[in-house]
Amino acid sequence: MIYLDHNATTPIDPRVLEAMLPYLKSFYGNASGLYRLGRLSRSAIDTARHQVAELVGATASQVIFTSGGTEANNLALASLEPQAGLAVSAIEHPSILEPAERLRQQGHPLSLIDVDQNGLICQEALDAIIRTQKTTAVSIMLANNETGVIQDIARLTEQLRAHGIALHTDAVQAAGKIPVDFNSLGVRLMSLSSHKLYGPKGAGALIFEKGARLSPLLLGGGQEQGYRAGTENVAAIVGFGKAAELAKSELAQRGEYLAGLKTQLEDGLRSIPGLSIFAEDAPRLPNTVQFGLPNSDGEMLLMRLDQQGVAVSSGSACASGGKEPSHVLTAMGIAPALAQSTLRISLGTTNTPDQITQFIEQLKILVCQEG
Ligand SMILES: Cc1ncc(COP(=O)(O)O)c(C=O)c1O
Structure with a gap:
């Protein structure tokens, strides 16, 4: 997994x-x-x-x-x-x-x-x-x-x-x-x-x-x-x-490792047409990336990824399961349609560069299938 x-x-x-x-x-x-x-x-x-x-x-x-x-x-x-x-x-x-x-x-x-x-x-x-x-x-x-x-x-x-x-x-x-x-x-x-x-x-x-x-x-x-x-x-x-x-x-070492994975993840995500990373220019945690994929259904993507053995969130854990767009994205002025098409990736110390590569590949396949 x-x-x-x-x-x-x-x-x-x-x-x-x-x-x-x-x-x-x-x-x-x-x-x-x-x-x-x-x-x-x-x-x-x-x-x-x-x-x-x-x-x-x-x-x-x-x-x-x-x-x-x-x-x-x-x-x-x-x-x-x-x-x-x-x-x-x-x-x-x-x-x-x-x-x-x-x-x-x-x-x-x-x-x-x-x-x-x-x-x-x-x-x-x-x-x-x-x-x-x-x-x-x-x-x-x-x-x-x-x-x-x-x-x-x-x-x-x-x-x-x-x-x-x-x-x-x-x-x-x-x-x-x-x-x-x-x-x-x-x-x-x-x-x-x-x-x-x-x-x-x-x-x-x-x-x-x-x-x-x-x-x-x-x-x-x-x-x-x-x-x-x-x-x-x-x-x-x-x-x-x-x-x-x-x-x-281990704070410094963990932060550096996660930031490296996050850069790899974001580079991969940016190669997906139309994808936008939220709050891209704001100071963010070294492990968190939330993004929107226009015309995709975040919950559907989450379930398809789960079938492939990948666990992600379509918003905050407490909010997922509900169909309301996230209150965080709404407060940021993100349009409801885009807010419904989001995934949140939050990395951890046991993730590897290989896992990020696999995730990006799987996401690309799913996005192609949806489109
Ligand atoms: C920002 C934030 N505050 C509070 C909580 C609640 O913490 P706990 O799960 O320990 O009750 C969470 C959990 O998701 C959180 O993300």
Whole structure:
């Protein structure tokens, strides 16, 4: 199989699995237990907390483990206290858009921040948010899961902070693919997810600025500084920690390798007549390419590729299956017909140049058959 959907999820790195196994087999103690078995789990969680903190240049006490990126995003929005109003970018993941909509229904004014045709935040839209003085909290993702477009969060935070507006960034797709430094970004809160960086599913984290207070979603235990009750998923947290450690130490090497594959992929794609790569001129993740093929059906291509043993996405994983054009592409002003004819390729460290060659060949055959 040729797996080209790493933004949906990544396989577990064998070294991560190795680190997790003892906590699934033998060290099953509740981390709140005061006896040795409990203390072993506690200490493993502490190590993982340091590893995750180091990946993003934070300290261990700033890390709250969650069940994943979705929970971290929900916790972030609950914690931003948007009494006077919340603004989120139009291209956020549903785990931001839906809790934001709920906050709106509960009476907190909500604005959507527009992006330009390259998927970058419109400066005028941000200026308007600041000018109207109706917003106290903003959420803008660091890198988009569909297009891979990277926002200049440090610059945006500088502008927002000057007006007392707090920012959360969803760094789920960025962490492990590009350098992410919590302090340089200047945000109050940041979300991470383990299974996007070769760790297990079911673990994530919210990183918070020192002194910030969170509004827990889960109550009933003092775990995670009282911000996230529930017996810890020790093996998953250990796996997340190991994955974060590896992502940090191998970041440059992975980035270089993926960028090489991406160049090969894009050169191949450009040889297909009519194909357009979205946000081609914007800064993008080294592993993500989303493109449109006029007069093709993205879902159909996805299924045909699947029959050939190639796994790709026709948009974000959560959106595929639905027939609505992607909200990200719609926000970028891509016409609905072209937005329905898209595929997203997200590369991973185990992909090879040979796999890219095979994928391009298969895609060309399918496009010819369609045409
Ligand atoms: C940008 C972004 N944020 C959040 C999430 C949710 O993360 P998780 O799957 O860990 O809940 C995803 C997953 O696709 C994502 O791409």
